[in-house]
Amino acid sequence: MTDFPRDALILGGNRIPFARSGGPYAGISNQDLLTAALDGLVARFSLQGEKLGEIAGGAVLKLAGDLNLTRESALGTPLDPRTPALDMSRACATSLETMVHLSNRIQLGQIDSGIACGVDSASDSPIEVTPRLRRILHRAFAAKTAMQRVKALSAIRPADLTPVPPRNGEPRTGLSMGEHQALTGAQWGITREAQDELALASHQNLAAAYDAGFFDDLVTGYRGLARDQNLRADSTLEKLGSLKPVFGVKSPQVSEPTMTAGNSTPLSDGASAVLMGSQEWADEHGLTPLARVVDARSAAVDFAHGAEGLLMAPAYAVPEMLDDNGLTLQDLDLYEIHEAFASTVLSTLAAWESEEFCREKLGRGGPLGAIDRSKLNVTGSSLAAGHPFAATGGRLVATLSKLLHQRAVETGRVQRGLISVCAAAGQGAVVLLESVTD
Amino acid sequence: MSAVTGTGTSQTGERIKDLSEVPSFPAIYAAALDPRSALDPRRARRAPQADPTLPSIAYRVRKVRIDAERARDFDHLMGGPATDLVHPGVLHVLAFPVSLALLARRDVPFALLGLVHLRNQILQHRPVRVGELVDVECRVRDLQPHRKGRTFEAVSTILGQDGEIIATDVSTYLITGEGAESGSASAADGSASGSTSSGGPEHSARRAFEAPRPTGRWKLPADTGRRYAAVSGDVNPIHLSALSAKAFGFPRAIAHGMYTASRAFTESGVDLSRPLRWDVSFDAPVTLPGTVLVAYDDDRGSGDPQGSGDDRGSGGVRCVGWRAGSGDKGPRRCFEVAVTTLG
Structure with a gap:
C-alpha cells in the first residue's frame, strides 16, 4: 500500500508560442488554443488513447458558452474521451491553481495523473450586451403575449445596444491594473531605470534560452509562430527608455510616471499545459519526473480602500509558505516571479527587503532580505514572453521544473524553486517546487 | 479560368x-x-x-x-x-x-x-x-x-x-x-x-434502411450551403438557396455532400497525425433547412475496461446520417462515413 500523501510530480509541459493580441492567433478561439497546447503535450508524451485522472484548466476571458472549455478542448485531442476535466479560475493565477488542484488530488491518491492547463485570448475575448438590454430581452422572452413582448422590447434605447467589451479595470476602484501598480510602484520608489533593466533582462534571458534550445521540449509551434511574438531579442535600454509612460499619468499620487508598454506586459493570446503524475504512473509510462510539488499558498490583500497595493498579495503568501517549510528566502535556488509589470516584481522584492514592511505588515522580526538577482526569471518571463492570463502559470511551472531538474543533475544537489503570481482583485498564488532526480 | x-x-x-x-x-x-x-x-x-x-x-x-x-x-x-x-x-x-x-x-x-x-x-x-x-x-x-x-x-x-x-x-x-x-x-x-471502394461503406441504398439508435442530431439551417460555399468555394447553385436549386430541378437547396462528410469526419475525432482512410457514400440528399439524425459507432478500443488505451486509435469510427421518417415514409439514409486509422 502506498502511504498518502504521496508526491505529486511535474513530468513535463507543452505550450504554444504566445502571440500579441490581434496577431497570428486573431480569429482563433480559446478552445482552438487550448486544444493545440494539449495536442502538443499528447504528442510529446505519447498520450494518444490515454485515460488520465483529470484535466484541470481555465481561462480568464471566457465566453459564457465555454463553460466546459477544458473538457471540450480535451475531447478534440487523441486522449481517451473518458478523461474527466474541469474548469477553474483565479484570474492570472488560474493555471497555477489548476496545477495545485491536481497536485492535491495526486497527493491524496484520488488520481494518478493529470494535465494542468490554461488559456487566454485577448484577441477573441467576449463582448457582451449591456445589463439593461439583457434584462429587457429576458423580459421579452418571458412575455406571454405578443403585446407584452412588444411592450418589453419598446424599452430598448439606442444606448442599450452598445456592445460591452471585457472590463479593463478593477470593479471596486475603477482603476486599471496598471494604474494600481503605478501607485504601488511610486509608493516603493521603483525607478524607471530599474524597470527597464528588468524588462531588458527578461527579453535577453528568453532569447538566450530559445537560442540554447531550452524550449525545444516545452513549446510547439502553432499557426506559423515558433517563438513568442512579443520577444525582442535586440531590445536595448535606449529603446526601452524612449517609450512614453502609459500608466500612472492621470494619478496625482504619481509625481513621475514610469510604466511604459516596454516594462508592462502586453495583451496576449496563448495556452499552456503541464503533465503531472505519481511516481508509479511516471514509471509505468517511462517518464522522468522533473520536480515535485512541495507546497502552495494563496493570499489576498485589502486593496479596495488602499490598505495595500493591488498586486502585493504574493509578498504575504511567500513568507508564510517559506516559514511553514522551514526555509528562508535565500534558501531558494531559483525564483520565478511573474512579471505582470516590471514594477510589480520590483515592489515585491523591495517589500521583502524593507524592515518596516516585514515588521508591520508581516509581523516578523526583520526583513526577509534581498535575493540573488541572477537567480530570478533566468529564462525570461512575462515581459518578454507575453501574458495570456490563464496560460502563464503553466508556462512558469513547466519552465521552473525543467530548470530545477537540469541544475540538480548538473550540481548533484536538490534544487528548490519558487513561483509567485499576482492576480486581479488583490490576490496571489505561490508554489514551492523541488527538483527530482533518479 | x-x-x-x-x-x-x-x-x-x-x-x-x-x-x-x-x-x-x-x-x-x-x-x-x-x-x-x-x-x-x-x-x-x-x-x-x-x-x-x-x-x-x-x-x-x-x-x-x-x-x-x-x-x-x-x-x-x-x-x-x-x-x-x-x-x-x-x-x-x-x-x-x-x-x-x-x-x-x-x-x-x-x-x-x-x-x-x-x-x-x-x-x-x-x-x-x-x-x-x-x-x-x-x-x-x-x-x-x-x-x-x-x-x-x-x-x-x-x-x-x-x-x-x-x-x-x-x-x-x-x-x-x-x-x-x-x-x-x-x-x-x-x-x-x-475499383476503389473496397473497404468503403457498403452501398446498399436499394435495401430498406433500418435506422440505428441516433447518437446526435444536426439541425442544419437554410444557410448551411452558403456557409460551406464560403469556405470551400463550391458555389454550385443547387446548394445555395431554394430559388437557385429550383432552377436545376431541386425543390429545395441541398447540403453539399462533402459538408456532411467533413462534419462527420470532425466529429469522429480521429487522430489527424496518423495515416487514415476516409470513406463516404451518399444516398438521399440532405435538404435545407433540415434535420439529420446521426449515429456513431466507434471501435477504436474505448471499450477497453482497463482504460490503458493501448489499442485506442487503431480501428475506426463509422457514422451514418439519415432523415427521420414521417407518416408512412420510412427513414432515408443520407450518407455513411467511415474513418479508419491506418497503422
Missing part, C-alpha cells in the same frame, strides 16, 4: 496540363451554364455518344499553399478546433475546382452540371500542415455502366514538394440517364463497387 502554363506528356503517354493556379469555381460554373458551351446540360441529350471515353489528361497545379485561414474556417464550420494539421476535407476542396476544370473540357463526354456524387474516398498517408506547399493533380478514369446511367471517378492526388504522394482523393460520380442499363439491375448494383 486560370491560365495554362504548359503541357507535357508523362512516361505513360498521359498528357499533363499545368495550370498556373487553382481555377475559380464561379468561372467553371459560368462556363458550364453558357448555352454555347459544350458543357451545356442539354448537350448530352442532343448528341449521345455511343461509346464515350474519358480524356487521358491530368490537370496539375504546382505549389499550392494550404491557407491557414481557410483551414481554420473549415475546422470551425465543422465544429472542430482550428488545428495545424489540416482536415482532409480541406484537401478535397483544394483539388475540387481543378477536377471541375478538367471535367469542363470539351472532350469530356457529359455535362458537368447534374453529376451526382455517389462516393468519396480519401487515403491520407501523412498529415498536412497549414501553410504547407502541395502539388495537386487531377484525372478522370473508370467510366462504367450503372443502373441509372454511368459512373466515373475523379481522382485527385496531393503531392508534397519532394514528390511523395500525401493523399489520394477518389470521387465517384453518377452521370444520370446517359447509357443507363435497363433490365440488368444486378449488374447495376455491382457497378457501385468500383
Whole structure:
C-alpha cells in the first residue's frame, strides 16, 4: 500500500508560442488554443488513447458558452474521451491553481495523473450586451403575449445596444491594473531605470534560452509562430527608455510616471499545459519526473480602500509558505516571479527587503532580505514572453521544473524553486517546487 | 479560368496540363451554364455518344499553399478546433475546382452540371500542415455502366514538394440517364463497387434502411450551403438557396455532400497525425433547412475496461446520417462515413 500523501510530480509541459493580441492567433478561439497546447503535450508524451485522472484548466476571458472549455478542448485531442476535466479560475493565477488542484488530488491518491492547463485570448475575448438590454430581452422572452413582448422590447434605447467589451479595470476602484501598480510602484520608489533593466533582462534571458534550445521540449509551434511574438531579442535600454509612460499619468499620487508598454506586459493570446503524475504512473509510462510539488499558498490583500497595493498579495503568501517549510528566502535556488509589470516584481522584492514592511505588515522580526538577482526569471518571463492570463502559470511551472531538474543533475544537489503570481482583485498564488532526480 | 502554363506528356503517354493556379469555381460554373458551351446540360441529350471515353489528361497545379485561414474556417464550420494539421476535407476542396476544370473540357463526354456524387474516398498517408506547399493533380478514369446511367471517378492526388504522394482523393460520380442499363439491375448494383471502394461503406441504398439508435442530431439551417460555399468555394447553385436549386430541378437547396462528410469526419475525432482512410457514400440528399439524425459507432478500443488505451486509435469510427421518417415514409439514409486509422 502506498502511504498518502504521496508526491505529486511535474513530468513535463507543452505550450504554444504566445502571440500579441490581434496577431497570428486573431480569429482563433480559446478552445482552438487550448486544444493545440494539449495536442502538443499528447504528442510529446505519447498520450494518444490515454485515460488520465483529470484535466484541470481555465481561462480568464471566457465566453459564457465555454463553460466546459477544458473538457471540450480535451475531447478534440487523441486522449481517451473518458478523461474527466474541469474548469477553474483565479484570474492570472488560474493555471497555477489548476496545477495545485491536481497536485492535491495526486497527493491524496484520488488520481494518478493529470494535465494542468490554461488559456487566454485577448484577441477573441467576449463582448457582451449591456445589463439593461439583457434584462429587457429576458423580459421579452418571458412575455406571454405578443403585446407584452412588444411592450418589453419598446424599452430598448439606442444606448442599450452598445456592445460591452471585457472590463479593463478593477470593479471596486475603477482603476486599471496598471494604474494600481503605478501607485504601488511610486509608493516603493521603483525607478524607471530599474524597470527597464528588468524588462531588458527578461527579453535577453528568453532569447538566450530559445537560442540554447531550452524550449525545444516545452513549446510547439502553432499557426506559423515558433517563438513568442512579443520577444525582442535586440531590445536595448535606449529603446526601452524612449517609450512614453502609459500608466500612472492621470494619478496625482504619481509625481513621475514610469510604466511604459516596454516594462508592462502586453495583451496576449496563448495556452499552456503541464503533465503531472505519481511516481508509479511516471514509471509505468517511462517518464522522468522533473520536480515535485512541495507546497502552495494563496493570499489576498485589502486593496479596495488602499490598505495595500493591488498586486502585493504574493509578498504575504511567500513568507508564510517559506516559514511553514522551514526555509528562508535565500534558501531558494531559483525564483520565478511573474512579471505582470516590471514594477510589480520590483515592489515585491523591495517589500521583502524593507524592515518596516516585514515588521508591520508581516509581523516578523526583520526583513526577509534581498535575493540573488541572477537567480530570478533566468529564462525570461512575462515581459518578454507575453501574458495570456490563464496560460502563464503553466508556462512558469513547466519552465521552473525543467530548470530545477537540469541544475540538480548538473550540481548533484536538490534544487528548490519558487513561483509567485499576482492576480486581479488583490490576490496571489505561490508554489514551492523541488527538483527530482533518479 | 486560370491560365495554362504548359503541357507535357508523362512516361505513360498521359498528357499533363499545368495550370498556373487553382481555377475559380464561379468561372467553371459560368462556363458550364453558357448555352454555347459544350458543357451545356442539354448537350448530352442532343448528341449521345455511343461509346464515350474519358480524356487521358491530368490537370496539375504546382505549389499550392494550404491557407491557414481557410483551414481554420473549415475546422470551425465543422465544429472542430482550428488545428495545424489540416482536415482532409480541406484537401478535397483544394483539388475540387481543378477536377471541375478538367471535367469542363470539351472532350469530356457529359455535362458537368447534374453529376451526382455517389462516393468519396480519401487515403491520407501523412498529415498536412497549414501553410504547407502541395502539388495537386487531377484525372478522370473508370467510366462504367450503372443502373441509372454511368459512373466515373475523379481522382485527385496531393503531392508534397519532394514528390511523395500525401493523399489520394477518389470521387465517384453518377452521370444520370446517359447509357443507363435497363433490365440488368444486378449488374447495376455491382457497378457501385468500383475499383476503389473496397473497404468503403457498403452501398446498399436499394435495401430498406433500418435506422440505428441516433447518437446526435444536426439541425442544419437554410444557410448551411452558403456557409460551406464560403469556405470551400463550391458555389454550385443547387446548394445555395431554394430559388437557385429550383432552377436545376431541386425543390429545395441541398447540403453539399462533402459538408456532411467533413462534419462527420470532425466529429469522429480521429487522430489527424496518423495515416487514415476516409470513406463516404451518399444516398438521399440532405435538404435545407433540415434535420439529420446521426449515429456513431466507434471501435477504436474505448471499450477497453482497463482504460490503458493501448489499442485506442487503431480501428475506426463509422457514422451514418439519415432523415427521420414521417407518416408512412420510412427513414432515408443520407450518407455513411467511415474513418479508419491506418497503422
